[in-house]
Amino acid sequence: MSALMRLAWASLVNRRFTALVTVATISLSVLLLLSVERLRSEARDSFLRTVSGTDLIVGARAHPVQLMLYSVFHMGDATNNVSWASYQELAARDDVAWTVPISLGDSHRGYRVVGTTPAFFEHVRTGGDRALRFEQGQAFDGLFEAVVGAEVAQALGYAVGDPIVLAHGTGAFTPNQHDDRPFTIAGILARTGTPIDQSVHVSLQAIEAIHLNWRSGTRIGRAPDEIPPERLQPRSITAFFVGLESRMATFNAQRAINEFRAEPLTALLPGVALQQLWSMLGMVEKALLLTAACVVAAGLLGMLAALLGTLSERRREMAILRALGAGPLTVSTLLLLEAMLLTVVGVLLGLLLLHLGALLAAPMIERATGIALSLGWPSVGELKLLALVLGAGAGVGLIPAFLAYRRSLADGMMVRN
Helix, strand or coil, X not given: CHHHHHHHHHHXXXXXXXXXXXXXXXXXXXXXXXXHHHXXXXXXXXXXXXXXCCCEEEEECCCHHHHHHHHCCCCCCCCCCEEHHHHHHHHCCXXXXXXXXXXXXXXXXXXXXXXXXCHHXXXXXXXXXXXXXXXXXXXXXXXXXXXECHHHHHHHCCCCCCEEXXXXXXXXXXXXXXXXXXXXXXXXXXXXXXXXXXXXXXXXXXXXXXXXXXXXXXXXXXXXXXXXXXXXXXXXXXXXXXXXXXXXXXXXXXXXXXXXXXXXXXXXXXXXXXXXXXXXXXXXHHHHHHHHHHHHHHHHHHHHHHHHHHHHHHHHHHXXXXXXCCCHHHHHHHHHHHHHHHHHHHHHHHHHHHHHHHHHHHHHHHXXXXXXXXXXXXXXXXXXXXXXXXXXXXXXXXXXXXXXXXXXXHHHHCCCC
């Protein structure tokens, strides 16, 4: 076998140009396949870790996926609000360590406004249990101060100290502006790769203040310049995040909130709801993998075309091998080894290009999307894909090997005019 391997390698070196083109085609197709798989895997992990360190998310009675969509991803609207009294009662439970209330319903140039408390920046975590970090400035302190996400700041060119005006409603173009109460940007969050990047955060008291002169979405007069503190007390919120004293109490707390008598509420486990939501998006990742697999198939078909194209030219070479004592099986094995060598070298080169690309592009991808690419050994999923590519390469190599097996010595020695 070692002699055949050396002979197969020498044969490929002799046809180095065709071999190099074939290897390049296979390596690029493998690079695309592995890139799609790694990005899919990392995006899935990042998606499932959009909310980290939060034990429960509580909102008005709704389907858990719907509650997750509007409370975390800011997609859609809540069916109802949670009264402030109910929130305070549940926040005072002995098994609750911390809570973070959020209030939605306003926007800024198409980006959602999130009314919350400074505890949001302390307790809310993203993928890998990473705390929120400020790229510039700090959390809001004054009544009309705001913190913007990285995407908002980049898209609109904002910096700390810039004034912004919020709008009533969540449409991209809303004529109802709260222009009598402008805000000042106090901080800009570092990119997280989550909907936090596309949000504007203000205090719950600020949400109450800008709506003092509004009724049913319509301005009815100018709010007083001096606002008594009692008028800034929230009457309701959209949802709130809960951290428990012990993870062991999660299901008991969830059941107690779901059975809360004062008003109908839903408490969801973020991990479970995110898994349900991701399963709905499974067709997208399958389509990406299918596209990459088609590219790999095209690369292997290119190798098949190259091997079949040289098969007729090598009839005399095969006849000489047969004349020197090599049997039909030896000749066919030689062609199979050539196909396997091309596939293995292409796979290894594609794997090398993947790691080099990840090493160079990882910082840019993390800054742009918040997805942190791993630079370690191939995952189990990637190894399975590589095994499939190697198997497919062997399968493709069987075709010219079978044709060579059927060629007779007389056919190889025949002189054609």
